[in-house]
Structure formats: C-alpha cells, structure tokens
Amino acid sequence: MKIMLIDDSKTMRNIQESVLAQLGHTAIEEACDGQDALSKIGAFQPDLILVDGNMPNMDGLSFVKAFRHGNKATPVIMVTTESEKSRVIDAIKAGVNNYVVKPFTPDLLSQRINETMNKKAA
C-alpha cells in the first residue's frame, strides 16, 4: 500500500513513517505542505494520505478540498492539533475520512489507519 505523509515538521513525518514501518508499510512519499503534495500526488498515486492541519503555503483543509475535486476514493486522515468540534466537522465536510488529534500515541495512529483502511475495504 502506498501512503503519502504531508506535514511541515520533519520530526512528525519521521514518527509517522516509523509507525507505518512497524505496520509493514514501506512505500511512503513525503510532502512538506499541500502544494508540494499536489505536485507529487499524480506520479505517486497513494492509497492513503495522512495530512497535517496547519502548514505554510497550503494548509491541510485546502489541500483536501483541492484533492477531492479529482479524487473521491483515496482515504485521507487528518493529523492535527485542532480538536474543536467545528474544525472536525469542516474537515469531514471537505472529505476527510478520519481524524487524529496531536499529541497521539503510536497505537492510536495505527488504530486509526487500520479503521480507515478497513472501512475502505468494506
């Protein structure tokens, strides 16, 4: 399974990559913001996207909206510090499939990834 990690923090991308590696996923592409992700997504064709909420140039919500114009199928998990209900609703309306609030434990992240992929498979 191909996974794209979009986060402006290299540390967070490394953490997520380690969790994904523990789950057996090694086909991973990284992007540092929404614009960078949109430029790479066509060539990489991910099966799952993990996107941060707050990023320079293009934030997570804008990225999801832009991405959903052309792709309704690929699941997107938003990984963000924003836990307000309104922000979560906005994200889900924009097309986010699941939501992880920072700080998170590796177990929680892997649980959310599994949930999302199981829903997709069903």
Add this chain to the structure above:
Amino acid sequence: MGNPDPVKKVHLDIARDALSVTIRLEPGVPPELLNVASLIATLRGRQVQISPDVESRISALLKSYAPDATEQIRAVVAVGTRPIHGTDGRLDLTCLNNKAPAEIPPGSAEGAAIDHHARTIVNAIRTGEVIGRVIEPTVGEDGFNVFGQRLASKSGKPVFLNLDSTVARTPDGELWAQADGVLEHRPPLLRVARELLIPGFVDFTTGNIAFPGNVQVAKGVRDCFELHVEGDLTVDGLVEAARINAKGNVFLNGGMAARERGTLSAGRNLTARYLDNVQCLVGRDLSVAKEIINCRIGVGRKVLCEGCAVSGGVLLATREVSIGQLGTPSAVATTVVLGRLAELAELSDQLEGLRPSITAWEERAASRLEQIRKSTPRPTAAQAEELTQLEFELSRARAKSAPIEAAQLRLRTLMIENSRVDLMVHKKIHAGVTLWIGTICAKMQEDIKGPIRITHQIPPELVDPGAPPRPTIPAHVVVEDLIKGTRVELHQIARISKHDRYEGPSVANAA
C-alpha cells in the same frame, strides 16, 4: 599401380588407397587420343567413376598438353574423399586438479612470505557446484573412393559413467554435485565422497584441511596445521599444537599434546586418549581415557572421565562430572567449575547491561510527558508535537524492554536447566583443588579418598524457575563417601569463600 595405355603414351595411375587417379601424357600422344571422351573411356575401362569434376580436370590437362611437347605432363583427374571418423566422448572434470599453488595473499607487501600451511590437497565440493561435463561422442562421415565405393567411417565411443546419488547429470551433460564432500573418480565410478581419508599425517604434504563432511586421519596432525571439519573427525595418531575445529564428534585416538598453543573445538562429543596443554571447547560430552594435563576445557554437557586423572588447568562443565583423580599430590592448581554454562552467563550479563539504559530512557520520556501534560492542559502546536514525540519514544523504549525481559526469563530457565552440580571422583581428590559452584569458591584442604560424590541439593520448596540463579548455599553442597555411605557438607572439608558474582576462570576464548 601405373598402367600404360596400349600405345604406351598415356598412363593411368590409381593410388593404392583408391583416393586419386593421375593421368600422365608422354610426348607424342596420337592426336585421336587427345580428347576428353577418349580419356574418359580409358578411365571407365578401369571402373573409375566419372563426374563433372573429372571431366573438367581432363579438359584442363589436355589444354596444357602441347603437341610438340618434349616432356611428360601429369594431372590428378579424379579424387575420392577420405572417411572422417567420429571422436570419442570424454569427461571434463573442472575440479579434480586440486593442488592449490602456494600464493602470497593479495594486497600483501612486497617480499611477504608464502603460507605453505595454506596449501591444501583437498578440493572440497559443495552441493550444487558444477563438477564437470560429459562430452558426447561424435558420428563420423563416410568417404568415397574413385570407384564410387563407400568408405565407412567409425563413430566415437561414449563415456561410460557410473554415477550414484551424489552426482546429477543434466540432459546437456553437465555434472552437478548433490552432496558436500570431495570428488572421487575411479572410472567408471564418479561420486562425491562424504568422507575424506588422509592416509598419513596432516602436514606439508596435505596442507590445512577444510572439509564439509567427515575426516579420518590415519596418522597425526603436525604443529601449526589447521583442520576445519563440518562432520566428525577421527585422528588415529598424535595431534600436536594444531588448530582443530569440528562441528561433529571428535575422536583423538592418539591424544593431543598442544604445548599451550593448540586449540580444539568439538561441536558434539570429544573422545580422546589424553589431552595435554590444550585449550578446548566441547559442545556436548567429554570423554578422556588417561590424563588431562594443564588444559583449559569448557564442556557443554557431561564429563565422563572415570579412569582419567585431571591435573592442573581448568575444567568447566554444566552437568555431571565423573573423574578418576582430581589434582596432584604436589597440589598443582587445578580448578573445576561446576554447573556454569559460560555462554549463557555471558549473555545474561550482556542483557543485564542493556536494561539500565533502556529503563532510564523509558523513565525520562515518561517523566517529561507527565510534566508537560500537568503544566499545559491545552498544549500548543509545538507542545503537541513534543508530546507526540515523547509518546513515540516511550513506545519504542517499551518495545525494546519487553523482548529483553522475555530473553532474560528464558536464559534463567536455561541456566537452571543446564546447571547441575554433580561431581564424582572415583579415586582421589587432592588438596589444592579448587571447586567453583556458582559464586562459591571451595578450596580443598586435604586429600579425600574416593569414590566420593559432591552434589548440590536445594530443597524443592526453594526452587523457583522464574527467579535469577541464586548464589549457591554452601550448606546445600554435600560430599558423600560412596563406600562408607557417610555425608558431610562441603564447608566441613574445604575452605569456602563467597563472592557477589562469579569470579572464576573462563574458557570462552579457549578455542
């Protein structure tokens, strides 16, 4: 075979092998005979087969003949073809020429010495290796003589090979080894022998030996030579200060006198006549008939040396030890370490060494996590990131410590299972002998006549397989006189010193 024409001017010579016909024309041949048809008729009269080639050769001959010629001219006008016989099949073995030349190792300085020990006559073969090829015989081509008769050719003879299951032959004739060993070719037999027999000494005539099967040496092993054997090793003569390494059983029927330089490692059992100044590791049982003199020996299981005297050196064993005589009347330092598997103890120590750093790492991450959580109920983005990182570190630390704990538990169980104090001395144990039992060191103060048995008897209620190996309690080490039937505790006949950890000798680097 010259046969002149009736007018004696045209001669026809047919070669003895009937593979060529030559026409000679003398000067003054009558003009009516100087035409192709006439000469062909002459040839036909001698049964020579006429072909267009023959006709063209005759024409060429006639053109070169001048009516006023003064000398004879000649030309071969008919030619046969010789038969081409087939070639015999043959066997090309790629790995039979085996005596490796002595070479200076690549990268050595100019003038470096050649290691003649490294020359070896043994060309070991591994399963799957191509060992050669069978070249098939070829069919011949028939020939024809000038009369058009066929000259039969002979076909080549095939190679007859008797292969057993150790050699496979592919349809295109390639031969593959199906077993580890050394190639044996005694036509028609071709096989990979899994046993190597060295009829004399292992010395400069053989070089070092490395063999993937069993090895038998009819004589001995000379100083500084090496034997690396993946099966069993039997040496009928004396082993000098050599390096012996066998993964299977080792039988030294002539003993080993290593002069503190030779080493020996046996993956399974070692059976020897005697061992003198040998550094030695034995995977399973040790059995020596006569003497063990000043050796450092580690034994994975039992020491079965009922008739053997052990004098000087160190003997480590994890299970039962049965010895004829231990120590010497002159109190040469002789040490026996009972119930200690050095490798397990070292692994346990290494694991124990890892634990503090991981625990500290875990505690540091947990404490920082707790601190941030308490001080900031609603963390900022940067704090959320730091918290996530700490959670990740904590998770990694826990993931590392869990297998260490599991491994330690397994090691402890193994150490308890493999640690048994059971020393039987049949004749005598001399004063000056040192016994290490766990962290207890017992030095014998007087000679004790055998047969005696020293055992460690922990009451069953004290045995806890989950607990770390506890220091042996001297009161539980019992010395039993097997003739009188009396029992005394070890501290009554030996000077006991307790240590926090094992501080006795090791043979970990012996072989």
